Amino acid sequence: MRVLPRMGRGGAVLTALLLLVLGLPALIGLLGGFERTDGGQIAVVRNGGFFDNTRIRQVIDPGSGRVWVGWWSKVHKYPAQQRFYTITSNLGESTRGGGGVDVVTVPSSDGVNMGIEGTLYFTLNLDHEVLKKFDDKFGTRKFRSSSGHSYYAWQDEGGWSAFLNQIVRPVIDNNLRSQINSFRCAELVSSCALVQNTGSNGRRQTTSIQAQSNNGNIAKVQNAINVQLANDLRATLGGDFLTNIHFNLVRVTLPAQVQQAVDRAQAAFAQVTEAQARVDQAKLEAAANKARQDGYNRCPTCAEIEKLKALPQGITVYAPGNPSGALFPRD
Structure with a gap:
């Protein structure tokens, strides 16, 4: 062995x-x-x-x-659920991240830069074949985040946000710029008319634009964005990778300098209105006094009666011819 x-x-x-x-x-x-x-x-x-x-x-x-x-x-x-991309001036609440505010600034048709805030709602297409194409195209490369780091789109929330910021955000900005540029400032923000409808003489000029509610125009912008944004995202991404796309336009704001001018204009118009009211009151009082005096001229007796009515209570004798204008009170 x-x-x-x-x-x-x-x-x-x-x-x-x-x-x-x-x-x-x-x-x-x-x-x-x-x-x-x-x-x-x-x-x-x-x-x-x-x-x-x-x-x-x-x-x-x-x-x-x-x-x-x-x-x-x-x-x-x-x-796999509905997602959203938020553009907001509220500190720390934007999808772009970085801890700051996030507002899209685009010019109106009359050259006023306007701040746009809103939220894009969408859902990733869950069809298997479409999702495979999406992963081939966007799941095999990295995207740079606002912090400077690079992530894959599937790499937790940071990667998904980086993908949205680098690929989807430019499409949103372009659509907002295109739609806002077809409206004048006062058509979207009523108070803009306060600084645009003022002539060299300091008086408000009458124009076809009225300072009124602009909800209708904002709704038009929002609807146009929803139609065009879906088409642009399809073209940019190279497929119907995002579905149920809806953009909710939350707020349109003016630049700080323009808003300050609006505030000054509102204060000035308030002062003008107050002064005009005093002028109108003085004119009415003068007209009333003239009419009253004309009545006294036509009826001297009426004037004397009015004088007697105006005497203080307790006076029994009134001597208008007395040089001292003596008034004799009751005993």
Whole structure:
């Protein structure tokens, strides 16, 4: 009977190292070969093994159970629910991030820069074939965020926001610029008429633009944006990757310098109105006095009667001919 030689200590260590090097990746690949999605996620799975290609393997629908996705595959998870992109001057609430305010500044047709705030609502197209094309085009490259870091679009909220800021935001800005440029400032912000309808003599001039509610014009802008934005996003992205697109125009504001001019104009018009009221009152009082005096001239007796009515109470004798104009009170 042949006896095999006992393995030395060095051989045992080498064997352990081989098992560790070969077994650990296999164990990691096995444990990582199962994946699932939450209710608000959809996932695109790409091959990623040592000897495999990187093509798309499958798509996992939202709220799935744990499924086998293959050894060392890469899973790109995207939002499956309605999302939004917010442009706002409220500190720290914009999708662009960075902790500051975010307002799109575009000129009106008469050259006034106007601040636009609003929110774009949309949903990622969940059709498997469309989503695969989206991942091929946008899931395999990185996008720079406002903080300067680069992320994949599927890389949590930071990556999704970076994708929106770099790809979708320019389309929104262009649409807002195109639509706002077809309206005059006063057609969107009533108070703009206060500084535009003023002539060199300081008086308001009558124009076809009235300072009134502009909700109708804002609705026109919003509707036009919704129609054009869907077309532009399709053309820019190269497919119907975003659906249920709706832009809600929240606020249109004036630049600080223009708003200050509006405030000054409002104060000036208030002072003019007050002064005009005093002038009108004086004219009315003068007209009333003239009419009263004309009546007294035609009826001297009436004038005397009015004088007697005006005497203080308690006076019994009135001597208009007395040089001292004496009034004799009651005893």
